[in-house]
Amino acid sequence: MKGLLSRLAQVTVILLILTSTVVFSKETPVSVLVNVEVQTDALTSSQLRKIFSMRQTVWPDGQPIIVFVLKTESAAHQALCKDVLKMFPYQIERLWNKLAYSGLGDKPTELSNQKEMLEKLQQTPGAIGYMLNINSGNKIKKIEVVGE
Amino acid sequence: MKLKVILLTLICFLNVALSFNANASDQFNWRGFVAQGVIQAQNSNYIDDDGDATLKLTEVGINASYTLDTNFRVAGQIVYLNGGNRYPEGLRVDYLFLDWRAINSLDWQVNMHLGRVKNYHWIYSSTRDVPHTRPTIILPQSIYFDAFRDVALGVDGVAIVANTANALGEWEFNWSYGNSPISEEQTKNLIAVTASGDIEQKFVHQGNLVWHNQALRFSAGLLDSKFKYVSGDQDAFIDGDAQIQRLMLHGTYDAKHWQLAFELFRERSIYEDLIFPGFINDSTSEGGYIQGRYFINKDITATARLDIFDLDRKDRSGEKRAALSGGTVPAYFGFQDQFTLGASWTFSENWQLQAEFHRVKGTGRLAPVFLPNTIQNDHKYWNIWGIQLAHWF
Numbered sequence: 420m421k422g423l424l425s426r427l428a429q430v431t432v433i434l435l436i437l438t439s440t441v442v443f444s445k446e447t448p449v450s451v452l453v454n455v456e457v458q459t460d461a462l463t464s465s466q467l468r469k470i471f472s473m474r475q476t477v478w479p480d481g482q483p484i485i486v487f488v489l490k491t492e493s494a495a496h497q498a499l500c501k502d503v504l505k506m507f508p509y510q511i512e513r514l515w516n517k518l519a520y521s522g523l524g525d526k527p528t529e530l531s532n533q534k535e536m537l538e539k540l541q542q543t544p545g546a547i548g549y550m551l552n553i554n555s556g557n558k559i560k561k562i563e564v565v566g567e
Numbered sequence: 568m569k570l571k572v573i574l575l576t577l578i579c580f581l582n583v584a585l586s587f588n589a590n591a592s593d594q595f596n597w598r599g600f601v602a603q604g605v606i607q608a609q610n611s612n613y614i615d616d617d618g619d620a621t622l623k624l625t626e627v628g629i630n631a632s633y634t635l636d637t638n639f640r641v642a643g644q645i646v647y648l649n650g651g652n653r654y655p656e657g658l659r660v661d662y663l664f665l666d667w668r669a670i671n672s673l674d675w676q677v678n679m680h681l682g683r684v685k686n687y688h689w690i691y692s693s694t695r696d697v698p699h700t701r702p703t704i705i706l707p708q709s710i711y712f713d714a715f716r717d718v719a720l721g722v723d724g725v726a727i728v729a730n731t732a733n734a735l736g737e738w739e740f741n742w743s744y745g746n747s748p749i750s751e752e753q754t755k756n757l758i759a760v761t762a763s764g765d766i767e768q769k770f771v772h773q774g775n776l777v778w779h780n781q782a783l784r785f786s787a788g789l790l791d792s793k794f795k796y797v798s799g800d801q802d803a804f805i806d807g808d809a810q811i812q813r814l815m816l817h818g819t820y821d822a823k824h825w826q827l828a829f830e831l832f833r834e835r836s837i838y839e840d841l842i843f844p845g846f847i848n849d850s851t852s853e854g855g856y857i858q859g860r861y862f863i864n865k866d867i868t869a870t871a872r873l874d875i876f877d878l879d880r881k882d883r884s885g886e887k888r889a890a891l892s893g894g895t896v897p898a899y900f901g902f903q904d905q906f907t908l909g910a911s912w913t914f915s916e917n918w919q920l921q922a923e924f925h926r927v928k929g930t931g932r933l934a935p936v937f938l939p940n941t942i943q944n945d946h947k948y949w950n951i952w953g954i955q956l957a958h959w960f
Binding site for chain 1 (some may be wrong): 631
């Protein structure tokens with residue numbers, strides 16, 4: 420066991436070095452958008468990970484967070500995972516499955532396209548979602564992503 | 568305890584539900600899964616006594632959750648399982664609990680669960696019966712010992728799940744306390760087929776702390792549990808006690824196209840009386856696995872895993888135990904090393920086909936635990952293969 424632990428420690432150090440050098444682009448075509456009535460204007464990547472992985476379920480003012488997502492294969496979802504959440508799409512899908520089948524939480528609502536996403540964000544109080552190449556619009560606002 | 572906790576949860580649920588007039592359809596979610604496979608464990612009683620190919624690989628579940636308000640929800644799941652000798656066949660309440668979101672801020676999330684709660688402490692423990700959430704049909708037996716499944720699945724009691732983040736990374740803390748009901752069949756799995764008494768789990772107390780960033784995840788955890796055996800009529804065993812204390816470590820590394828995972832444990836087991844007054848057996852087992860997964864494309868994943876288990880760290884070859892038994896228990900009952908190759912294919916949305924092969928050396932993780940079945944498990948080397956179709960919704 421000691422030998423195995425020592426090997427694991429070595430692998431861990433190597434992996435830590437590898438992961439600490441990963442650089443994510445700050446320029447991203449995806450915008451995190453919320454219903455205009457949401458009082459929050461900026462969130463960190465860590466807070467967004469908690470929201471999109473369904474662990475954080477209310478806004479600071481107590482309003483429930485309603486999470487909308489697009490299909491995993493969509494360019495917007497891929498960009499959200501890579502540039503904003505800094506996760507691989509399979510990681511967040513695995514988290515949703517763990518929540519949904521162990522009672523810890525519920526999966527977000529999946530929408531079929533950006534048009535539907537825009538409508539849901541405009542119509543649903545407390546809604547959060549994301550779209551490509553859209554920074555503002557009627558009844559929606561962009562969330563500023565501020566660091567980790 | 569079991570009925571009390573379930574009733575308490577239901578009463579809480581009904582009380583709070585009746586006080587709300589909100590549109591239930593917006594707050595109610597339900598999901599499920601169904602899976603059927605073919606499996607064979609040649610030269611062992613792991614699946615079936617005769618070692619032939621069998622359809623005893625059925626997993627069906629349906630779950631629902633009801634959000635009462637921003638702080639309270641109720642979640643439950645019923646499953647039907649048939650795994651042959653791996654665990655008792657039938658319908659069971661997998662989990663049913665009241666979920667109180669005690670702290671729900673942007674920086675801290677703390678939930679308390681009351682009722683029948685899942686084991687959130689190991690990598691796959693909370694969804695071990697849900698085919699599309701696990702890497703292989705058969706999980707590594709060093710950690711996910713099937714004969715111990717119902718005991719390890721969760722507890723009737725209370726759990727706390729906490730999440731936060733700071734400059735060092737993201738942190739999770741899981742804690743649980745309670746006990747699990749142990750059926751007659753499970754009692755025979757754990758002790759011996761001749762045991763006619765009842766095992767009562769007095770308590771199981773478990774906690775683990777997890778650190779993770781976006782790629783790496785590490786956890787350290789402790790478990791302490793006590794059991795009591797009350798002998799039955801014309802029982803080969805007498806009243807006795809057992810205590811199990813476990814240290815567990817696990818870690819994962821996620822890359823774009825592959826994933827590494829490991830879990831390790833050291834477990835001290837103390838048995839008192841049980842065979843004759845004054846009998847004491849105090850031994851420490853060790854084990855763990857390392858697993859690699861390669862995502863060939865978005866639909867196909869290949870898995871390779873080496874899993875190692877030693878029943879007694881001071882007798883890794885099992886020779887001392889074999890000698891103590893006068894040769895009736897072969898040395899290969901002292902360990903179980905298992906190499907697995909598998910693949911899963913998501914061939915359509917929410918449909919998955921999973922297939923795998925296991926080469927096994929030793930029989931240390933075959934039931935019954937205390938008094939092994941040396942007649943049916945008469946091979947040091949044996950194989951398992953399985954294929955399973957799963958659909959979830």
